[in-house]
Amino acid sequence: MEKIVNDILKEEIYYEKLENGLDVYFMPKHGFTKKYAILATNYGSNELEFIPIGEDKKIRVNEGIAHFLEHKMFEQPDGGNAFDKFSKWGASANAFTNFTMTAYLFSATENFYESLEHLIDYVQTPYFTDENVEKEKGIIEQEIKMYNDDPDWNVYFNCLKALYVNYPVRVDIAGTVESIYKITKEELYTCYNTFYNPGNMMLFVVGDLEEEKVMEVAKKVNHYDVAKLSDKIEKFYPEEPEHVNQKEIVAKFPVSMPSFNIAFKDNKVGIKGTELLRKEIITEILIDMIFKKGSLLFEDLYMKGLINDNFGGGFSSQVDYGFTIIGGESKDPRAVKNTILEYIQKYKDEGLSKDEFERVKKKKIGSFLKYFDSVNFIANNFISYKFKEINLLDYLDVLKEVTFDEVVERLNSHLKEEYCVISIVEPSEK
Template sequence: MEKIVNDILKEEIYYEKLKNGLDLFYMPKKGFTKKYAVFATKYGSNELEFIPIGEKDRIRVNEGVAHFLEHKMFEQPNGGNAFDRFSELGASANAYTNFTMTAYLFWATDNFYESLEHLINYVQTPYFTDENVEKEKGIIEQEIKMYDDNADWKVYFNALKAMYVNHPTRVDIAGTVESIYKITKEELYKCYNTFYNPSNMVLFIVGDLEYEKIMETVNKTIKTDVEILGDIKRFYPDEPNNVNQKEIVENLSVSIPMFNIGFKDIDVNLVGRELLKKEISTEIILDLIFKKGSLLHEELYLKGLINENFGCNHVSQIDHGYTIIGGESKDPYKVKDIVFKYIDKYKKEGLIKEDFERIKKKKIGMFLKYFDSVEFIANNFISYKFRDINLIDYLEVLREIKFEEVNKRFKDHFKEEYSVISIVNPK
């Protein structure tokens, strides 16, 4: 067992690599009533081409299979549903799939160790039959159609499709109706056996708990008769720097046009602290230029071009990244013009150092506040872990970031040639 201590946060994490390759982390939070656990695999919707465990040849699976697999994991061999047992124990549970990972989680105030045992058990017990796979296809088809009619989802995914030429990030996490109807139980088992190997997974636990009891629960529940994998051979198509298309416009049932302005990140294939530094630098830029309190936001708001739904965010993965600025507007093209007016202004004049220092201090305060949330800690720890980042290094990296680095990142990332716009207009 290794103990990781962070003197700035005054937090510690216990880490142990189990004999089957699973990475186990526990962060004690004395006095907290809520306890939280996440059992996650480094396997998301982007993993479409790989060499399955025990095989030699590369295969391509159907789009949406990772999300489909997550749905099926709740069905138990006895005909029950994994959620039922959590309810009996008084715990709340959930799961999600994104582009790069799948996570199964629960939180509880009582019966934590019993709930932890159940979490590990059901995630290790896949049960796929021809019948239950066919039944699930109709359920997921309805989910896909629901999102097809969701303007927020559509404007976002159209921005990704505009940015990316080949990268699987341009494909909806749930796949398409056509692709999910091709999924078979054999394909699900092949994906499960490859990516749900303990050596490709992380278990993170946070709360006021006893480490010895955690280890006792895990050791009696976790499977040990599995082969420890090396790195899974994953394959992704080459992605050029250029965007796929500058603009996608669609009509849906909305009362006011919606827009996403996207900036494709070409500074990719970073890991660890360098990736974290890039992410934090971009977040600082968003605070400086686009968020409430900025000159740009004030002008857009006073001109009646945006409302309270205006916002921005940055996604920073190892092999891809992007920034989205979006909201609702009666004139999305005018918003885009003003956005680029301010980008050009700050490129000529430079960002303001006093504002940079103020935002750094604000981000430090916000991050410390977030450590009162076990949900924030658990889900962010897992997300960062799969990018070779330790969450508790965040403050140290934030404090190290220099004004000159943020200025350079701003000039490199926010370029018109890497930008797109997605618009959803009223029908």
């Protein structure tokens, strides 16, 4: 096992690549009652075009298939459900699919090694039949319709549709009712056999545990009858232009107050590793300086009655795409957008505050250190970053290196009116 140590954080991680290609990481957290494990594949809803392992021709699969596959993984050949054993051992299990990753996880205070063995076991046991695939379509259809009726979900995805012309992040993670009804068991097995290859996956375990025992369990459970992944899976994405798709999308829902998402498209893409991490941290500092509670912009909007405490912003940072998004509720969302653009121009003309930069930077250092009290945060973020070739333990070092000039440059290059869109949900007529 390789041992990765960070002296500043006073944390260590044990790492081993198993013979089948699976990357296994373990972080000991002595004195912690809660233990946590996450097994993830570098595969999300954006992966619609790829060359299946063992083949030489590119295929395109139906939208929503990664999410569909996640649903089906819990069904076992014996007719049982993977959740049943977790419940028996007192573990809390879950799973999620996002744009870039699918993950299966659990937390427990006892019977941890039994639960860990079960986690690795069931994710290696796909069981798709014509009957159970058809049955699942009705369940996912109801889920899609539920989200279609959710104003918060719509204001967010309409914002992505406004930002992106071609890139699949503009497509709902669950797909559409039409697309999921085209999914077959054969298509599910094709995606599973390609992306659930252990060479495309990662296991992270954290808690008061023994590293030898963790590795012993990880090596013990191995059903994979697949070739070791010798190279990265070939994935294809449509070319995305720099310009936004449309400047504004408005939808009507039975809400009492309009809600909005204002976003800025990031065109500095195609980077990974430390360079990507640095861009993320620079942008996060910039967003905190301009948009967070206590900023001049926040106070101005709040005093004018244009926003409430729900107002806030963040940055989504991925290898091939990224965006800054600001959301909230307002009686006049367009006035909020205009005020934001005015403040951005003001900061470009008059400059940002260096003192504010130092304050935000120190606050981020403190917040990051505090996050290491959460085993969930450590595991989920470590894997998410690792798929982008970033080591979570490097975050603090990069954060400390970020300069004021870099934040100023990011303000000028990223927050531009031409890359800005707004999505609004307005009250429907009674």
